[in-house]
Amino acid sequence: MEKIGEGVAELLHELSVLSLSGKELQAGEWTLTNYMFFLLIAVVVTMVFLMVGSRKVKLVPTSRLGSLMEMGVEFVRDSLCADVMGQEGVRYLPFIGSVFFLVLFNNLIGLLPGFKPGTGTMGTTVAWALMVFVVYNGIGIKKHGLFGYLKSFWPKGIMAPLAAFVALLEIISQLVRPLTLSVRLYANMYAGHVILGIFSIFAALMLEASGIMKIAAVLPIAIQAVLYALELFVAVIQAYIFAVLTAVYINGALHTH
Amino acid sequence: MEQVTGSLSVIGAGFAFGVGAIGPALAIGWIGSKTIESMARQPEMAGRLQTTMFIALALAEAIALFGFVLAFVLMGQ
Numbered sequence: 001m002e003k004i005g006e007g008v009a010e011l012l013h014e015l016s017v018l019s020l021s022g023k024e025l026q027a028g029e030w031t032l033t034n035y036m037f038f039l040l041i042a043v044v045v046t047m048v049f050l051m052v053g054s055r056k057v058k059l060v061p062t063s064r065l066g067s068l069m070e071m072g073v074e075f076v077r078d079s080l081c082a083d084v085m086g087q088e089g090v091r092y093l094p095f096i097g098s099v100f101f102l103v104l105f106n107n108l109i110g111l112l113p114g115f116k117p118g119t120g121t122m123g124t125t126v127a128w129a130l131m132v133f134v135v136y137n138g139i140g141i142k143k144h145g146l147f148g149y150l151k152s153f154w155p156k157g158i159m160a161p162l163a164a165f166v167a168l169l170e171i172i173s174q175l176v177r178p179l180t181l182s183v184r185l186y187a188n189m190y191a192g193h194v195i196l197g198i199f200s201i202f203a204a205l206m207l208e209a210s211g212i213m214k215i216a217a218v219l220p221i222a223i224q225a226v227l228y229a230l231e232l233f234v235a236v237i238q239a240y241i242f243a244v245l246t247a248v249y250i251n252g253a254l255h256t257h
Numbered sequence: 258m259e260q261v262t263g264s265l266s267v268i269g270a271g272f273a274f275g276v277g278a279i280g281p282a283l284a285i286g287w288i289g290s291k292t293i294e295s296m297a298r299q300p301e302m303a304g305r306l307q308t309t310m311f312i313a314l315a316l317a318e319a320i321a322l323f324g325f326v327l328a329f330v331l332m333g334q
Contacts (some may be wrong), residue, residue: 240316241311241312244311
């Protein structure tokens with residue numbers, strides 16, 4: 001039992017934000033953290049994927065990477081932009097596409113052994129969610145003007161005290177959006193890695209033990225294989241959800257009621 | 258005394274997530290079953306229903322994740 005506790009403590013330490021050499025961060029210290037490092041790797045992978053994939057674009061893609069990228073971009077254009085925001089939403093393809101691919105590659109890179117997802121820390125996800133918040137409010141203000149956009153929070157046709165209450169609720173729900181957006185992505189990635197880690201601890205401890213326990217170690221390893229497949233699914237779904245919610249928020253700012 | 262509050266905060270963290278996950282779990286099940294029902298009734302709408310389903314799922318899931326974060330906050334107490 002004690003060994004499990006030690007293992008879990010080590011796992012949580014390993015998953016916390018540390019400097020690249022594995023030391024604890026000092027207050028006010030500026031350094032490259034482990035998560036920032038993997039975030040940079042994911043950014044480079046995303047850029048290389050998109051740049052190499054979009055080189056020599058032809059009507060019929062010939063290279064494998066090119067057709068893979070075309071599938072991805074078409075998916076973003078059709079089911080994230082056009083389906084959610086209508087045809088005018090295709091204008092926002094570059095933004096939503098960048099968000100989608102960046103989150104997707106961050107999540108997927110975190111699943112390689114020894115790697116961490118750049119999205120597995122609050123810092124990254126809060127920054128992205130705030131960026132989405134600024135962008136969709138900016139789009140709303142640009143379309144309706146500052147006064148017109150603020151007026152859209154005030155419902156028409158009901159008496160003033162009730163309208164004020166609805167407006168208050170509306171503003172609170174707007175302010176909670178960056179919080180939910182960031183916590184959803186972070187918590188999914190973090191919890192997934194904690195669960196994978198805990199089953200590895202079980203497997204390692206059972207393999208260390210003797211006799212029947214060694215054979216029983218097959219069980220946590222099998223569970224881990226299933227969980228890994230689940231995490232692969234979660235990585236893609238979370239990227240999709242982050243991007244689709246961005247699209248929904250932009251749509252809400254464009255078509256105010 | 259410190260040990261008692263420490264243990265209590267661990268119990269509280271467990272409850273925060275465990276109890277907090279009941280509502281979202283029911284919500285996710287309901288969303289899924291209703292979407293399948295609608296898809297069976299109108300298969301041509303499947304694509305749009307799926308998009309809406311994922312949005313609703315994400316909103317329900319966010320509530321459970323607040324409990325998850327709260328659990329971590331309590332653990333640190």
